Amino acid sequence: MQQLMSDQRSIAYFSMEIGIDEQIHTYSGGLGILAGDTIRSSADLKVPLVAVTLLYRKGYFRQKIEADGWQREETAAWDVEGILEEMPQRTILMLEGRTIHLRAWKYEVKGVTGFTVPIYFLDTDMPENHEWDRTLTHHLYGGDEHYRLCQEAILGIGGIRMLRALGHQNIQSFHMNEGHAALLTLELLDEHTKKDGRAYLIEDDRKAVRSRCVFTTHTLVPAGHDKFPLDVVRRVLGQREDFFALEGVIHDDFLNMTRLALNLSRYVNGVARKHGEATRLMFTGYSINSITNGVHAATWVSEPFQKLFDKYIHIWKQDNFSLRYALSIPKQEIWDAHMEAKKKLLDLVNKQSGVQMDENILTIGFARRAATYKRADLLFHDVERLKRISSQVGKIQVIYAGKAHPRDYEAKKLIQRIFQAKQNLNGDIKLVYLEDYNMTLGAMMTAGVDIWLNTPEPPMEASGTSGMKAALNGVPNLSVLDGWWIEGNIEGVTGWSIGEAVIGNGENRDHSLDAASMYDKLEHTIVPMFYNNRDQFISMMSHSIAINGSFFNTHRMMQEYVLNAYFLC
Structure with missing residues (x-):
């Protein structure tokens, strides 16, 4: 053409x-x-x-x-x-x-x-x-x-x-x-x-x-x-x-x-099914549809996984739906590609921070715009329990990144609280906050961590795309059921949920229970699986790519805009 x-x-x-x-x-x-x-x-x-x-x-x-x-x-x-x-x-x-x-x-x-x-x-x-x-x-x-x-x-x-x-x-x-x-x-x-x-x-x-x-x-x-x-x-x-x-x-x-x-x-849409529903409640009287966001697969898939997809799924860049064939890629090759991306990230972390993170330790990633409703500090709600999980169940290390708007002082204080949490951890859990979050760092983090954490106050998360980038790289999500994760979560298959789902406008949901739910998933499911059942963990990585990576991409999203929005008579 x-x-x-x-x-x-x-x-x-x-x-x-x-x-x-x-x-x-x-x-x-x-x-x-x-x-x-x-x-x-x-x-x-x-x-x-x-x-x-x-x-x-x-x-x-x-x-x-x-x-x-x-x-x-x-x-x-x-x-x-x-x-x-x-x-x-x-x-x-x-x-x-x-x-x-x-x-x-x-x-x-x-x-x-x-x-x-x-x-x-x-x-x-x-x-x-x-x-x-x-x-x-x-x-x-x-x-x-x-x-x-x-x-x-x-x-x-x-x-x-x-x-x-x-x-x-x-x-x-x-x-x-x-x-x-x-x-x-x-x-x-x-x-x-x-x-x-x-x-x-x-x-x-x-x-x-x-x-x-x-x-x-x-x-x-x-x-x-x-x-x-x-x-x-x-x-x-x-x-x-x-x-x-x-x-x-x-x-x-x-x-x-x-x-x-x-x-x-003539056509109005929210950016996830739940977001469309919540927007209709916010702006009553309007016809508001939903087209769930995606990410551009070829941009956000790390180099090791690009090579792997090129080897086994030749048309993945043109046809993102073909990523469903990731289930046929040998598990060891999935793990090797992940470890290559993880080493690259930890090399950067260790060079910039001097913290010396270990590639064999379960690494949790959290990176997005710093805003209070995203609750970046929820992981440290109970520092003693988090330390106990890391010492008794399996070691944990954490990488953060994200910018606060220059005039959002509450968001800046949120970043400070994470720094304070680092002191409270007393070296029992290694924690790094990488500065100047940008496209390059975002791509390295979503590919290089083992678990992608997302903890917004529902229903405030419109969609959320960082978790989609993680899924494309075989990184399972641990997330509150909000935004795209309501559609992307298959419990124990593509990742894990935190807390209960939102019903209606979420007024009756008890957000205070989220921290306990998150710790429970880490203590009883995620950390033991990572260290004791690596085969099952890699299976979840494969399913993250095949189920979520093949759907939550902008190729599918653009096709929906073309069919539903752009060329209406």
């Missing part, structure tokens, strides 16, 4: 952050990594997609952790000109009555067959702009609500205008990956009115825009749903009373970006 011309692209994918390359610092965590994996699978599957995001010249931040466990942030600038291609096209938008000049930089993602998907990074750092306006594409999730609204206007409004300038005139579906991009609906409304020669909105405009938009919501945390006071909105966007009068645009005197996207999208 020949590469599509630019004006033949039919899907535009908008995301505030995209994690596509370790050298491109335009992501903070799971949302951006998912976006990158989505784009990679689109290229592999020849989905006619174009992606839009912001440039973030100074990145998110580099994480430094002080001796007392307190996180410190450093600028994460990167080589824009050396990595991306500047496009000659220009466009403008008005913010606060000022003209903002906009350019785009292109990065092409090549799929397994050579098909490419372009990503356009929007940039305001140009001499034509006022000094403050030039900073609007400097920092991911930086500044106050005024700065953030300006960024979201650049992404949504400026993104549509840049696509038009680049020649993408025939987009059928505009996919908003979270509500940050919801202002693209305003630009589409304007396009529709101008096409009809009007300067005002009518109901048909709303219907026309709604028929072209797809919206994916990712969070149940209230702070994750952006909303802006009307005075700030009017200051930035101008007096758009016709727009504000549309049903559902203004909610409780705020421009709520999630509700804006909900009201102007």
Whole structure:
């Protein structure tokens, strides 16, 4: 199939952050990594997609952790000109009555067959702009609500205008990956009115825009749903009373970006079955579906397992479903590949920390964005019991990583508590917190530990993708039944559950029982199996790949978007 011309692209994918390359610092965590994996699978599957995001010249931040466990942030600038291609096209938008000049930089993602998907990074750092306006594409999730609204206007409004300038005139579906991009609906409304020669909105405009938009919501945390006071909105966007009068645009005197996207999208989905159900309870009256997230298999499978899959499952990169044949791979070769990945990780850990972890000891991994609801410190709820398990049942060592948002002081305190736990363990259990969690470290950890731990407060976990990466590398999950793990857990086959499942909105679930459940699984099942029944443990590794790896990937996810969301009439 020949590469599509630019004006033949039919899907535009908008995301505030995209994690596509370790050298491109335009992501903070799971949302951006998912976006990158989505784009990679689109290229592999020849989905006619174009992606839009912001440039973030100074990145998110580099994480430094002080001796007392307190996180410190450093600028994460990167080589824009050396990595991306500047496009000659220009466009403008008005913010606060000022003209903002906009350019785009292109990065092409090549799929397994050579098909490419372009990503356009929007940039305001140009001499034509006022000094403050030039900073609007400097920092991911930086500044106050005024700065953030300006960024979201650049992404949504400026993104549509840049696509038009680049020649993408025939987009059928505009996919908003979270509500940050919801202002693209305003630009589409304007396009529709101008096409009809009007300067005002009518109901048909709303219907026309709604028929072209797809919206994916990712969070149940209230702070994750952006909303802006009307005075700030009017200051930035101008007096758009016709727009504000549309049903559902203004909610409780705020421009709520999630509700804006909900009201102007023909297809809305959560990112796991349980998340879709919980989102319907959160936003009653809307038709909300679910498409469970995945990860890009070829990106997150470690080199030892890539070689193993190439040997036994030749088409696994093109057809992720074929990973179900992992059950036929000899168990010793599964274990040898795992130990190769584990040694690589522990070499890094020992070099950076000097802790000297042992490759023969059961290693638990926990790495994700630091947020209080993820309960990274649950493992240390009862330090004495944890020490007793390690001394009497089988030795345990633990590796942590994860960044806290610079202004999330509770999350920073959470990281500190893990450092304090290290002191309380008194060397009985080796513990390391690796700083500056990124794509490379994430790939090493999800492949190199023996057990992947996940302990969110349900139902707050939208999906969770780190555990999917672990499963692809044969690492069983020990997780609370939330997000994707409700679908992925087959007890004692693909991993183990912590606590009871959530029913409804989870109000009657006793989260305080989770720590005891976790310790019970470690003491009576996981640690004894690892040390005393290696054959059964490797069998679980094989099933993690064959059952979860073959399904929880972005190839399957993109096929669902194509079938259910992108090409509806």
